[in-house]
Amino acid sequence: MGRSYSLLYILLESVRNIRDNGLTTIVTIVTIGFSLAIFTLFLLVSINISTVIQKWGEQIQVVVYLKDGIPRNEVGRLRKIISNVDGVDKVDYISKESALNILKRELKGYKGVLDAMVDNPLPLSFEVKINESYRSTDKIRYIVSKLEKLEWVDDMQYGREWVERFAGLLKFVELFTLVVGVFLTVAVVFIVSNTVKLAVYARKSEIEITRLIGASNLYIKSPFFVEGVFEGLVGGFMAAGLILLGVKIMSMNVPAMFLHLVAMPVRPLVLLCGLVVAGISFGVVGSMVSLGRFLKV
């Protein structure tokens, strides 16, 4: 007979507990909700920042200007040689005409200046894209030194300062994200597990008494499990709400050029599911671990 009725009693008990321990339940839910929201917002911003930096990095390139009068077949040969240099990803050939077109596009307001030119004074050039792992000052300098020795190469331009700054920024952002991420993870796990633990400890004598009148461990654990699921579920929804709200507020007040920093890389439904799963794991694992202490013989 036992089993089927036990399930009924466990559910009733869970509902009664949530009702009787209203304040504790609310505190747990709010803690889970805010912790998850803070953590997710941090994750969101750091993912977006690293995406942006990734894009900037793609703009790192060396422009190789060629001497005037280079024969056509030499251009192809030179391009092949440059492609084979270590750390070079891609070589784009910019002819005199396309260089002029680019310049025209960029100087839209000063059309008259260019129209005045009779001859095209712009040199032939290669845009050399650098491999991700070579985007540091030393390594670029090494590539440049190799290119310098090549025949027909006139001049080179690679924004040394910019590369230096980029490398520094990259290192800083990586380190910052790591440190803050670790701190935040530890803090969130600590705060949530402590809240759950206190909620379980508050019911220590209740657990002991229930055990003394013959309840099985499963019978004692189950309501905590159900409550953990409930708190995690509501906490997860709350976190999702907070995040969407936060992003909304930011996107209304942040200048457009920074908007992509708070752009959501996943769909809201995926976000919600992830948060609910995380919340439930927090609620359930936390209370099961704390309960274990009271359920030994």
Add this chain to the structure above:
Amino acid sequence: MINVETSSGGHSTPLQPSLRKWISIAPFVLDRKCSAWDNEAKWLPLSGEICKKSFLKFARYLYPTVICLLMIQLYHVYKSYEGSSAALSDITFTIAKGEFVFLTGPSGAGKTTLLKIVFGIERPTEGQIIVDGRNQSRINNRGVSLLRRKVGFVFQDFKLLPKKTVYENVALALEVIGVSPGEVRSKVQRILSYVGLRHRANFKPLSLSGGEQQRVAIARALVKQPAILLADEPTGNLDPELANSIVELFRDVNAMGTTVLMATHDKTLIERFGRRRIALDRGRIIG
């Protein structure tokens, strides 16, 4: 060595005195201790070495039969709490099914410790405890909860759940066993009337008097119709009249088949009800 007293007025004790004697010898037979012969078997109309040997052989055969009649058996049980002297030393006794036994002794004698060991709250430092045929020293978590389903315990400090009503407190004892809701309702109402607390069903324990809380604890222990009732000074907070009525209640429960072991230091009560007595002092059985 072994304390077996069959009360003079024990008309409801289900065992004949001679059978009691047999039971009392059983643990020593099991131990292969011939001292049983010397100390306990004097009442047998036999004598001499040969008779002793054949007695022991016979007793060994009889043991499995006798053992079925026992509800609680303790053999050489020792208990010492960490950092203090022994709370129990060399406790050996048996209680037959259907017996009513008073556990007596001054405060600090080890009564509570003994009851806790039988109930599986404390583990003995040494010795064997067999309750309803199951050896408690090898018991696991599940075994403890199964044991507690057939044993009712009235705690000295009641151990009621303050957030639940009287009704819910008593009902919980049945719910944890998985009794159907309808049965829970009728049984709880019956037992609350039985202890005179029907009008208090929806009160929280802390709004009741000490005596009323005591009776809630008793109702919770009895509602599952336990095979064994362990009660730790259940009359401690009551005036003599109420104390009498509680013991009378236990006597009725005992008459219906529940084995009762009740700790008390109330001498008048023991004399008045005149049942078997196990007397403790400083952790030892003294008579």
